[in-house]
Amino acid sequence: VASILAYVDCEAGRPGSASLRVLGEARRLATRAGATLYATALIPNSPDASGEWIESLGTSGADKVVLVNAPRFAGPPIWSTHGDALAAVARHVRPLLAVFPEGAAARELAPRLAAHLTGAFVPDAEFSRGARGQVVIVRKVRATRRRQRLVTDDLGQTAVAILPARDYAAVRGADDADVVFFEPPAPRHSSVEHLDTRDDPGRALASARVVVTAGAGVESAENVALCRALAEVLGGELAATRPACRRGLAANDRVVGLDGHRVAPELYIACGASGSDAHLGGVSTDAVIVAVNRDPGAPIFRVASYGIVGNVSEVVPKLIEAARNAPARGEVR
Amino acid sequence: MSNRTQLRVAVLLRRPRGPSRRARSPDLIGRCERSALAAALSLKLQAAGVVTAIAVGAPRVEQRILELALRAGCDRAVEVLYPGADAVDYLGAARVIAAVLRRNPVDVVVCGARSQDDAVGAVGPAVAELLDIPHLAGLVDLEVACEALVATQRSDGQLHRFRCNLPLVACVETFDRKGRAAPIPGAIVESIPLDDLDLRAAEISVRSDFVGAARAARARTATIVSGASELMSRLAADDLLGG
Numbered sequence: 414v415a416s417i418l419a420y421v422d423c424e425a426g427r428p429g430s431a432s433l434r435v436l437g438e439a440r441r442l443a444t445r446a447g448a449t450l451y452a453t454a455l456i457p458n459s460p461d462a463s464g465e466w467i468e469s470l471g472t473s474g475a476d477k478v479v480l481v482n483a484p485r486f487a488g489p490p491i492w493s494t495h496g497d498a499l500a501a502v503a504r505h506v507r508p509l510l511a512v513f514p515e516g517a518a519a520r521e522l523a524p525r526l527a528a529h530l531t532g533a534f535v536p537d538a539e540f541s542r543g544a545r546g547q548v549v550i551v552r553k554v555r556a557t558r559r560r561q562r563l564v565t566d567d568l569g570q571t572a573v574a575i576l577p578a579r580d581y582a583a584v585r586g587a588d589d590a591d592v593v594f595f596e597p598p599a600p601r602h603s604s605v606e607h608l609d610t611r612d613d614p615g616r617a618l619a620s621a622r623v624v625v626t627a628g629a630g631v632e633s634a635e636n637v638a639l640c641r642a643l644a645e646v647l648g649g650e651l652a653a654t655r656p657a658c659r660r661g662l663a664a665n666d667r668v669v670g671l672d673g674h675r676v677a678p679e680l681y682i683a684c685g686a687s688g689s690d691a692h693l694g695g696v697s698t699d700a701v702i703v704a705v706n707r708d709p710g711a712p713i714f715r716v717a718s719y720g721i722v723g724n725v726s727e728v729v730p731k732l733i734e735a736a737r738n739a740p741a742r743g744e745v746r
Numbered sequence: 747m748s749n750r751t752q753l754r755v756a757v758l759l760r761r762p763r764g765p766s767r768r769a770r771s772p773d774l775i776g777r778c779e780r781s782a783l784a785a786a787l788s789l790k791l792q793a794a795g796v797v798t799a800i801a802v803g804a805p806r807v808e809q810r811i812l813e814l815a816l817r818a819g820c821d822r823a824v825e826v827l828y829p830g831a832d833a834v835d836y837l838g839a840a841r842v843i844a845a846v847l848r849r850n851p852v853d854v855v856v857c858g859a860r861s862q863d864d865a866v867g868a869v870g871p872a873v874a875e876l877l878d879i880p881h882l883a884g885l886v887d888l889e890v891a892c893e894a895l896v897a898t899q900r901s902d903g904q905l906h907r908f909r910c911n912l913p914l915v916a917c918v919e920t921f922d923r924k925g926r927a928a929p930i931p932g933a934i935v936e937s938i939p940l941d942d943l944d945l946r947a948a949e950i951s952v953r954s955d956f957v958g959a960a961r962a963a964r965a966r967t968a969t970i971v972s973g974a975s976e977l978m979s980r981l982a983a984d985d986l987l988g989g
Contacts, residue, residue: 492871517899523884524872524883525881527872528837530873535866536866603913604910619903665922670777672781672859672920694874701984714970717968719969720969721970721973731975734974738975739987740987
C-alpha cells in the first residue's frame with residue numbers, strides 16, 4: 414500500500430495551523446491515491462502530554478500519527494537536530510510523497526530529505542488529477558511564469574513537496590488514527606549548537622494580511638511615507654524592494670524578495686516596483702497583487718491582478734482616501 | 747581549522763537563466779548569488795581565508811560570473827564543463843559539485859538560498875547530504891568565531907544564532923556585511939571537464955522524469971482600473987479589505 418508522509422510543524426508544542434491545513438490536503442490526496450497518510454511530528458515533550466493534539470491530527474485526516482520524541486526537538490528545526498529522525502521515519506514509511514507546510518522547517522528539512530531519498534523536490538507545489546486519474550504535482554513558478562508537472566505514478570520514487578499554507582478546504586477525518594512511537598536515532602551531526610533566538614525586526618511582515626511595498630520608483634521619503642500610511646489604513650505592513658533600500662528609502666529589514674523576507678499576504682500592493690523576478694520571488698504565488706506604476710509597460714503588470722497607471726505621489730493619496738471609505742470585509746455594498 | 751592557517755571556503759555560483767532555457771538572463775549575477783559571494787568574501791576578510799568560486803555549466807556559460815568573482819576577490823575560480831547542466835535537476839547538479847569538493851576539500855561551502863530563476867534552492871542541502879556534513883539554510887550573517895562559525899538564520903519572524911564547527915554548507919539568503927576583497931593578480935578561470943570527476947553516468951543522467959515537463963503559464967495582464975475608488979470596490983468585492 415502506498416503511503417504519504419506529512420510533516421507536522423509544532424509551534425509551542427502543538428501542531429501549527431498551517432500543518433493541519435496541509436494535512437487536510439494530504440488527506441484528499443491519500444484518498445485519491447489509495448494511500449495511507451502518516452502525520453509525523455517531532456516533539457520535545459512527553460507524548461503523554463500530547464493526547465489532545467494527537468487526536469486533532471486524526472480528525473484532520475491522518476491514518477497514522479508517528480511521534481518521535483527527544484529533547485533536542487525543542488530547538489529550531491534544523492537538519493542537524495531533526496534530520497536524522499525524519500530520515501529514519503521516511504525510510505521506515507517509504508512514502509510515495511512527503512509533504513511539508515511552507516515555512517522555515519520546510520526550507521531547512523525538505524530539500525535535504527529529498528536528497529537523502531534521492532527523490533524529486535517540488536517547492537510551491539499544488540496537486541491535480543491527471544488524465545488517467547493519477548496524482549500530478551504542479552509547481553507554480555511566478556518568476557519565469559512557468560509551471561512544472563510531475564506525475565508521481567511515473568516516478569516510482571519519492572517526491573518531496575512544499576505546499577503553500579493556504580486555506581485548503583477542511584477535512585473531517587476518523588479521529589481514531591493509530592499512534593506509532595518511533596525511537597529517534599542519535600544525531601550524526603552534533604557540531605551545530607543553537608545559541609540564542611531573538612525577534613526579527615521585520616517579523617510582522619511574515620504574518621501580514623496586507624503588504625504595501627515601496628519600490629525604487631517611489632523616489633522620495635515622502636512617497637514612502639504615503640505607502641506606510643496606505644499600509645496602516647489597510648491594517649497591513651510596509652515593505653520595500655532591495656533597490657529602494659539601496660537608495661536609502663527604507664531599512665534593510667523591510668526588504669521583500671529572494672534576498673529578503675518571504676511574504677504570503679492576501680493582498681500585496683506594489684508601488685513604484687518594476688516587478689523583477691528577484692522581488693516577486695519573495696511573494697507568495699497566492700497573493701492578489703495590485704501594481705501602481707507610471708510605466709504601463711512595467712513587467713509587474715503582467716503578474717498583477719489589478720493595476721493603476723500613474724505616479725505614486727498622485728495615486729497613493731487617493732487610495733488612502735478610498736480605503737478609508739471602503740466597506741469592510743463581508744460588507745460589500 | 748586548528749592545524750591550518752587559512753579558512754578554506756568554496757562559493758557556488760550560477761548565472762541566472764532567462765525565462766526560457768535558451769534565453770540568457772540580462773543579469774550576470776542573481777541576488778542570492780551576490781549574497782553568497784559577499785558572505786564568502788566576508789569570511790575571507792575575517793579569517794584570512796582562501797575562496798574558490800565554483801560553477802557548473804556548458805562551456806563559456808558560467809565564464810563571466812566566475813571572472814566577476816575573481817574581480818571581487820576570490821582566489822580561485824573553477825568552471826566544470828558540463829553541457830547538460832541545465833537539463834539535470836538539483837541532485838544531478840549537487841553530485842557534480844560534491845565530486846569537485848571531494849577532490850578539493852574545504853571548510854565552508856557557501857551558496858545562495860534560492861536563485862531568481864526557477865531553481866528550487868535545493869543544491870546546497872543536497873551537496874551537504876552527499877558530503878555527509880551539516881547545512882543551515884536561510885542565513886543572513888556568518889561570523890568567524892575562534893575555530894568555528896556563528897551563523898544567524900532568519901526563520902519565520904525570528905533570528906536564530908548557531909555555533910557551527912566545520913565543515914558546513916551555508917545557504918545564504920541575504921548578507922549585509924562587507925564582501926569584497928582585493929583581486930588576486932593573474933588569477934584566471936580554471937576549467938575542469940566533467941569526465942575528470944570520475945562520476946558514473948547514472949549519477950548525472952538527465953533526470954527529466956524528476957524535473958517534470960515545464961510549460962509556460964497562461965499569459966495574463968492586470969486589469970487596469972480607472973482610479974482608487976474602482977480599485978477599492980473591486981478589492982472589497984474580492985473580500986480583501988478589512989480585518
